[in-house]
Amino acid sequence: MSTKQTPTASLTFRLLFWSPAIAIILSAVAVPGGLLIFGLPLLALGYFLFAVLAQNGDGSREPAVQPARVHDDPRPRARKGALTMSKANTTRPVRPDPEPTSPLNAIEVHGLSKTYHGGVEAVKAIDFEVAASEVFGLLGPNGAGKSTTIGMLTTTIKPTGGSARLAGFDVAKQPLAARSVSSVVFQEPVVDRSLTGRRNLDLHARLWRVEPREAKARIAELAHTLGLTELLDRPVGSYSGGERRRLEIARALVSQPRVLFLDEPTVGLDPRIRAELLDVIARLRDRTEMTILLTTHYLDEAEKLCDRLAIIHQGEIVALDTPAALLAGLGREIVELRVSGDAEAALASLRSHGIVDGDGFAVGSTLTLPLHERSAAEAIAAIDGTGLATSSISTRQPTLDDVYLRLTGGRIHEAA
Numbered sequence: 213m214s215t216k217q218t219p220t221a222s223l224t225f226r227l228l229f230w231s232p233a234i235a236i237i238l239s240a241v242a243v244p245g246g247l248l249i250f251g252l253p254l255l256a257l258g259y260f261l262f263a264v265l266a267q268n269g270d271g272s273r274e275p276a277v278q279p280a281r282v283h284d285d286p287r288p289r290a291r292k293g294a295l296t297m298s299k300a301n302t303t304r305p306v307r308p309d310p311e312p313t314s315p316l317n318a319i320e321v322h323g324l325s326k327t328y329h330g331g332v333e334a335v336k337a338i339d340f341e342v343a344a345s346e347v348f349g350l351l352g353p354n355g356a357g358k359s360t361t362i363g364m365l366t367t368t369i370k371p372t373g374g375s376a377r378l379a380g381f382d383v384a385k386q387p388l389a390a391r392s393v394s395s396v397v398f399q400e401p402v403v404d405r406s407l408t409g410r411r412n413l414d415l416h417a418r419l420w421r422v423e424p425r426e427a428k429a430r431i432a433e434l435a436h437t438l439g440l441t442e443l444l445d446r447p448v449g450s451y452s453g454g455e456r457r458r459l460e461i462a463r464a465l466v467s468q469p470r471v472l473f474l475d476e477p478t479v480g481l482d483p484r485i486r487a488e489l490l491d492v493i494a495r496l497r498d499r500t501e502m503t504i505l506l507t508t509h510y511l512d513e514a515e516k517l518c519d520r521l522a523i524i525h526q527g528e529i530v531a532l533d534t535p536a537a538l539l540a541g542l543g544r545e546i547v548e549l550r551v552s553g554d555a556e557a558a559l560a561s562l563r564s565h566g567i568v569d570g571d572g573f574a575v576g577s578t579l580t581l582p583l584h585e586r587s588a589a590e591a592i593a594a595i596d597g598t599g600l601a602t603s604s605i606s607t608r609q610p611t612l613d614d615v616y617l618r619l620t621g622g623r624i625h626e627a628a
């Protein structure tokens with residue numbers, strides 16, 4: 213909330229503050245008994261006005277909270293044009309003025325939980341923080357709790373435990389403020405198919421109280437960046453899946469959010485459109501101070517875009533680090549072998565021979581064995597020595613898929 217006052221507001225404020233006292237003195241002097249007749253009601257009126265002004269602080273008549281405006285914003289707002297992405301503007305945007313105190317996390321999640329009616333524990337007391345400008349990935353198998361987490365952070369799903377803040381605003385206690393600083397591209401499309409793309413964007417801009425002229429300029433620029441210019445005046449029902457997805461992203465960006473949530477932004481897109489969209493998201497990351505939280509099943513995508521990743525499994529965060537650190541946990545080389553019999557039994561046998569640590573895992577009939585200190589030749593010789601029947605054996609470098617499968621592949625209690 214600004215504490216600055218305009219000179220006029222300041223003068224009005226002072227006059228109103230002193231007027232009851234002046235009125236009391238004048239009435240007491242001029243009329244016997246005037247103190248009672250005029251003074252006391254004026255005194256009451258004066259202090260009522262004083263109380264109202266003190267609440268608004270700057271003497272303005274704006275209500276304390278409006279749906280899509282924030283007055284008690286704890287951080288300086290990004291400068292106008294901060295999300296500018298046109299090709300002509302290839303420089304990084306101007307960053308907001310330095311923070312008076314240490315920068316806030318854009319997202320703070322503490323013990324956040326959701327148990328749906330019927331007892332499904334979709335999210336179980338998760339904790340994480342996302343720094344301003346960071347791109348954070350939430351990975352996990354179907355039903356892991358990713359969309360539920362995004363739902364709680366975007367105030368569409370009510371948490372049953374814990375708390376979460378967006379740019380300092382509590383999503384449960386200050387939902388309007390939290391919503392006003394964020395935008396979301398949901399897993400399911402939300403644009404209105406009967407309206408044109410332009411009308412959809414325009415409606416969203418109005419809901420977020422973007423000034424009309426500014427909205428027009430932003431829509432034109434976003435349409436250009438996302439390759440939508442030629443489509444904007446067609447009904448969305450006539451768009452292809454990829455075109456509609458790009459419109460969804462444009463819609464989310466019209467309000468220049470500080471925090472952008474993307475729930476599986478590239479699912480169902482052909483490889484070319486997917487690559488184009490990834491480029492758009494990467495450009496956003498590089499050119500703005502927007503914080504992005506995205507969910508995906510594509511690990512290459514997560515590795516390319518995200519500064520840090522959290523892997524969520526059955527409602528719990530089972531790993532959280534940079535892609536490089538997550539990979540480093542598996543060492544430099546992996547032996548992969550296919551077995552003809554029971555893969556779990558084969559893995560247990562290799563463990564009992566000390567050939568693999570706790571981080572080896574089986575998916576189907578394939579065993580993945582991180583080597584750590586041991587050389588591949590030594591490991592293969594040791595496997596041969598156990599007499600295990602294998603149909604193929606090879607070595608390779610670990611990938612993020614290995615990290616993901618190790619943590620979510622069904623034997624989490626062993627892997628963790």
Ligand SMILES: Nc1ncnc2c1ncn2[C@@H]1O[C@H](COP(=O)(O)OP(=O)(O)OP(=O)(O)O)[C@@H](O)[C@H]1O
Pocket residue numbers: 328329330332333334352353354355356357358359360361399
């Ligand atoms: N409204 C609901 N009522 C009851 N259970 C629900 C509801 N919505 C989600 N769930 C359950 O909560 C769990 C987490 O669902 P969620 O949609 O968050 O998973 P997800 O990680 O986004 O999965 P996906 O990758 O398939 O999108 C699932 O078991 C799901 O069936």
Ligand SMILES: [Mg+2]
Pocket residue numbers: 358359360399475
């Ligand atoms: Mg989901």
